[in-house]
Amino acid sequence: MFGNHFSGRRSALAASVIIVLAGGLTACSGSGGDTAPAAQEGPVDITFQSWVPNIDQAVDAYNASQDDVNVTLETITAGPDGGYAKMLSAVQAGNPADVAQLGYDAIPDFLVNDALEDITEYVGDQEDKFVPWQWETGVFNDSVYAVPQASGPLGQFYRKDIFDSLGITYPKTWDEYYEAAKKIRASDPNRYITAFAFNQAPWLIGLSQQGGGKWFAAENDAWTVTINDDETLKVAEFWQKMIDEDLVKIEADFSSEWNADIQNGNVTSWISGSWADAILRGTAPDTAGQWAVGAMPQWEDGGDVSATWAGGSASAVLKGSDHPKEAAEFAAWLNSDPESVSILTSVGAGWPAIADTGSIASLQDDPEVFAFYGGQDIWDVFSESDKNVDTTWKWPPLSSTLFASLSDNVKTAVESGTPLTDAYDKTQDDVSTALKDKGIAVN
Incomplete structure (x- = not known):
């Protein structure tokens, strides 16, 4: 789909993915601090590609909380059904979206294609907010390439x-x-x-x-x-x-x-x-x-x-984004802010990747969901299921x-x-x- 041979850069990345996975995924120790570029002045527009139904509710909540950043949602087909091909083609053409929804299974594929920005300096200090195994799906060679959203x-x-x-x-x-x-x-x-x-x-x-x-x-x-x-x-x-x-x-x-x-x-x-x-x-x-x-x-x-079900999904900044800092910060907010995560859970994004699920309102009481299941709190089942997943x-x-x-x-x-x-x-x-x-x- 994207050529039969790797460039030297891609071959090196392929080897890197192998080496890191062989030794286990290693989380980052912190953000880059002084190496981060200066903040963008004035309004910044970033584009977010996702297939999750009704995720626009979380995007709207983010935009309402911001003065200097605006996120435009672009709905795409689920990754394996064509969305990933569109993302990779845009990266190659030099006009990618800023943030993309990726399955955990797809992150190594995108790394091999040199299609992700290293966002360590922007979100590397966010690690403690997330379940370790989910955070580590986006970390390779001590560099962060994606912020986890939810598992399945x-x-x-x-x-x-x-x-x-x-x-x-x-x-x-x-x-x-x-x-x-x-x-x-x-x-x-x-x-x-x-x-x-x-x-x-x-x-x-x-x-x-x-x-x-x-x-x-x-x-x-x-x-x-x-x-x-x-x-x-x-x-x-x-x-x-x-x-x-x-x-x-x-x-x-x-x-x-x-x-x-x-x-x-x-x-x-x-x-x-x-x-x-x-x-x-x-x-x-x-x-x-x-x-x-x-x-x-x-x-x-x-x-x-x-x-x-295919691990879960994350928010990644695509290579070539004009605003990697703002894009990474949006990815972190989307997947860790309690209001946003509550929305994501209600619309079916999956089981939250954040460690403190006690702060998620829709997991504590969701009358519409519980009524559909005869009054059962179904999240108790999935909480246990998530704990029992083979993370190796x-x-x-x-x-x-x-x-x-x-x-x-x-x-x-x-x-x-x-x-x-x-x-x-x-x-x-x-x-x-x-x-x-x-x-x-x-x-």
Whole structure:
């Protein structure tokens, strides 16, 4: 997409990303202080690109608090669906937006493409405000390249009214989930426990991560790729059984068919990130009061392992911004100011990256959200889920290639009737080859 060969600068950055990940992400010790340029005089206009619905509410709150800075929101498609390509093309053309929303998975990719500003001198002293693992997703070689916004800890949204009517106790293990799926399928010829979302690589990856898969490691200046490890194949075989026994509906989530199935109860649960609350409320408002949220089913009875939907997302300053200082300061405010974070949580941006969630009003009392879930405080579930995420998971460069390859290979397996395990074998080969083709060493 952006050329078949790296320049010397990009090769150096690729090596830097490998070295830093091999040794662990290291947080910064503080801001640059005296090295920061003088503040811009007069009004400064900066552009912010994001795909989060209703994030304009937080942008408006920021603009209302400022006299000398104005942020213009530019809505783009979700990163892997085209937004990232637009961002990188603009950087190459020399006319980027100032601040961009990036998934944690995409930050290494943007670094390899030399597309991010080092904002250490502007926000390096903000570290203590954030959950350590989320802060560290934007830190490489002691330099800050992004301010974390939110993670996507997984939970299961489910139609409690249907589960209760069928006498189904919430499944705490995957074995219990399988038994629940059989009861739900037998109750109605059109009803399934969930949709098998072959189109969603982040969903597939989250399931593997929760099952113990560890796909990437950086060792000895090279990447080790194990997409088809034993833990992942165990997960794939479970879902293969669900498909073979017609216990899940094969359909793309967010499709019109899926929306209808969520509305009419033909799909009775959805494993997704905390931000999915806003999507459910918007998609199926007539089902208010019928839903609840539970923790991820476990592979071992009594376990508490969780995962994320593609990690989460951050605000980064794109290379070539005319106002990196103001852009970085806006990114920090957006993701740490209590009013802003409360708005972000309510509109479905994800689980806050800030450490002090006690200051977030919408997490303490959100009548609209809680009423939709029958009075349940769903944030208790996601608070625990976020604590139980395996934070050793690493994202490699070329995450867009990973996402495209995995979803394509899984879709092909489902349509052709070949084993899902073959899809992970094929993705292993695809990603290893893509990294090598970009000049990145693979063990």
